[in-house]
Amino acid sequence: MSWLTHYALLFFLSMAPAILGGSTLYIEQKIYIVLIGWLLMLICSGIYRYVFGKIITVVISALWSLNLSISLFFYREHDIAFSSSIAETFINTNSSETVGMLSYNKYYVLFYICAFAVYYFFIHKAAQVSDLKTTKKSVTAFIILIAIIPFYKSLPLRNDNNSKLLAEYTLLNTPFYNAAALIRTLHENRKIRRIPSQKVEFQYNKNSDNTEVYILIIGESVRRDHLGIYGYQHDTTPNLMKEKSHLILFNQAYSPAPVTILSVPISLSNIGLEQLQDKNHYADNIVSLANHAGFKTYWLSNQGEGNQKTSVISVIANMAQNKKWNEFIGYDEELLPYLDSALNESSAQKKLIILHTYGSHEPACNRFPNQYLKKFTQEDDDNCYDSSIAYTDKLINDIIEKVKDKPASILYFSDHALQRLDKNREVRYHHGVNTPRKEAYDIPLFIWYSPSTVKPIISNEVLNKPYSTANNYWLLSSWLGIEHHSPNKCYSPLADCYQPRSPIMVIDGNKNLLKYDLLSSEEQEPQ
Numbered sequence: 191m192s193w194l195t196h197y198a199l200l201f202f203l204s205m206a207p208a209i210l211g212g213s214t215l216y217i218e219q220k221i222y223i224v225l226i227g228w229l230l231m232l233i234c235s236g237i238y239r240y241v242f243g244k245i246i247t248v249v250i251s252a253l254w255s256l257n258l259s260i261s262l263f264f265y266r267e268h269d270i271a272f273s274s275s276i277a278e279t280f281i282n283t284n285s286s287e288t289v290g291m292l293s294y295n296k297y298y299v300l301f302y303i304c305a306f307a308v309y310y311f312f313i314h315k316a317a318q319v320s321d322l323k324t325t326k327k328s329v330t331a332f333i334i335l336i337a338i339i340p341f342y343k344s345l346p347l348r349n350d351n352n353s354k355l356l357a358e359y360t361l362l363n364t365p366f367y368n369a370a371a372l373i374r375t376l377h378e379n380r381k382i383r384r385i386p387s388q389k390v391e392f393q394y395n396k397n398s399d400n401t402e403v404y405i406l407i408i409g410e411s412v413r414r415d416h417l418g419i420y421g422y423q424h425d426t427t428p429n430l431m432k433e434k435s436h437l438i439l440f441n442q443a444y445s446p447a448p449v450t451i452l453s454v455p456i457s458l459s460n461i462g463l464e465q466l467q468d469k470n471h472y473a474d475n476i477v478s479l480a481n482h483a484g485f486k487t488y489w490l491s492n493q494g495e496g497n498q499k500t501s502v503i504s505v506i507a508n509m510a511q512n513k514k515w516n517e518f519i520g521y522d523e524e525l526l527p528y529l530d531s532a533l534n535e536s537s538a539q540k541k542l543i544i545l546h547t548y549g550s551h552e553p554a555c556n557r558f559p560n561q562y563l564k565k566f567t568q569e570d571d572d573n574c575y576d577s578s579i580a581y582t583d584k585l586i587n588d589i590i591e592k593v594k595d596k597p598a599s600i601l602y603f604s605d606h607a608l609q610r611l612d613k614n615r616e617v618r619y620h621h622g623v624n625t626p627r628k629e630a631y632d633i634p635l636f637i638w639y640s641p642s643t644v645k646p647i648i649s650n651e652v653l654n655k656p657y658s659t660a661n662n663y664w665l666l667s668s669w670l671g672i673e674h675h676s677p678n679k680c681y682s683p684l685a686d687c688y689q690p691r692s693p694i695m696v697i698d699g700n701k702n703l704l705k706y707d708l709l710s711s712e713e714q715e716p717q
Contacts, residue, residue, distance in 0.1 A: 193319035204228040207365040210261035222363040237326025238317035255305035270624035274374040381469040388473035393675040410549030429587035443635035443676040446660035455502040481499035489687040491546040604633040613717035623699030
């Protein structure tokens with residue numbers, strides 16, 4: 191083949207990242223991606239004859255193929271683009287989950303290998319016709335294009351340009367645009383590291399009651415409409431139904447975000463959805479508050495210990511006086527021995543014990559022992575998901591049995607829900623990230639009180655009103671008997687002065703602020 195044919199093939203190959211970038215990339219970014227990618231391949235083919243050139247070619251081939259594979263995976267499996275929230279989740283994912291994810295998606299690993307081979311092969315072939323003159327011109331053009339990017343970023347062409355870091359924006363204009371999310375995440379992690387050093391001025395009164403043990407269960411990926419106690423057609427919560435007289439059941443609870451990495455810190459902290467850029471607000475959270483109020487605090491997690499430098503959840507968890515993580519993510523019942531130790535530990539202090547469970551996280555069939563799989567329907571995915579909820583119902587009942595003779599209370603809420611239908615209207619439970627539907631936020635929330643405690647009287651009017659767990663800091667404070675010297679205390683449904691916030695605001699996986707009522711449902715528009 192002639193040099194023109196080789197260079198033309200490289201040009202067509204450089205279009206692949208722009209095509210897989212989808213609608214999240216602007217047209218000018220796609221043009222840049224193609225040009226930058228083509229010039230990189232021309233440069234690699236020009237220096238391929240040298241040992242360092244072959245090494246550079248291998249590295250660029252690997253990164254190019256990785257970017258393509260990531261884009262293809264999230265487009266085909268979730269119809270979303272790779273984002274900083276997803277990047278943060280991956281950074282805080284343990285090795286067993288990573289291996290598990292790869293095993294479920296082995297075809298994308300095969301795609302990566304094939305893409306790498308194709309990219310490397312085309313450069314290898316083009317190197318046979320490459321000359322020094324073309325290589326020098328390619329290097330010059332590449333440097334000029336990169337140098338123009340800061341100037342282009344400063345132009346008022348796009349509203350979101352100013353909010354982007356220069357390195358982040360530069361990568362968005364290259365075939366490695368998914369790495370921009372990592373740059374944003376690393377920038378955010380610098381703010382996370384400062385959270386523990388922030389001092390909080392607490393102002394509150396402590397109300398006296400006889401409750402000694404408070405257990406906060408943070409659920410995972412549970413949809414409200416799949417709980418029998420909320421009217422679901424299948425009996426997924428037989429144990430909770432038996433305890434209904436001891437429950438305060440919130441009928442319209444919504445999570446603030448569709449992913450754990452965002453929803454859990456918001457649901458535990460005194461932070462508004464418009465304040466997320468200032469991570470110092472996370473220092474004022476229910477754990478630090480309970481510590482200040484004299485509680486003995488525990489954090490027991492089946493979600494794995496994240497890095498305090500990269501995860502707000504881990505920062506909050508490590509504020510607890512006692513903490514325990516499963517070394518490997520297992521079944522949630524593995525937390526029960528840790529709970530026993532916390533309950534049996536002698537203390538004159540009241541106890542706040544937080545259990546961070548793995549609930550119904552996809553794939554749901556991995557969240558419970560095989561003997562608990564039940565056939566509710568003809569759909570395997572529905573059976574797995576509903577069985578995981580029935581397993582959680584059993585877990586909560588086991589916890590109730592441990593404390594029913596104590597002055598104790600249990601508060602349960604799910605961090606977020608899952609969407610059930612994919613874009614082909616097939617049953618597949620998945621996270622809503624970039625364009626979430628209403629169902630991604632519809633969660634269960636209830637409080638159980640033992641017979642020896644005083645269960646508050648809450649009107650049905652309050653229980654039937656929309657409530658966002660973005661206000662959980664105030665609800666959890668009231669539940670613990672802490673009354674803040676702040677008008678925001680009235681955001682708690684347990685407060686006499688309760689004032690519901692309207693409209694219900696949520697964020698997507700990229701922290702864009704949205705009105706819940708304006709979102710589509712999965713029935714209207716599956717994702």
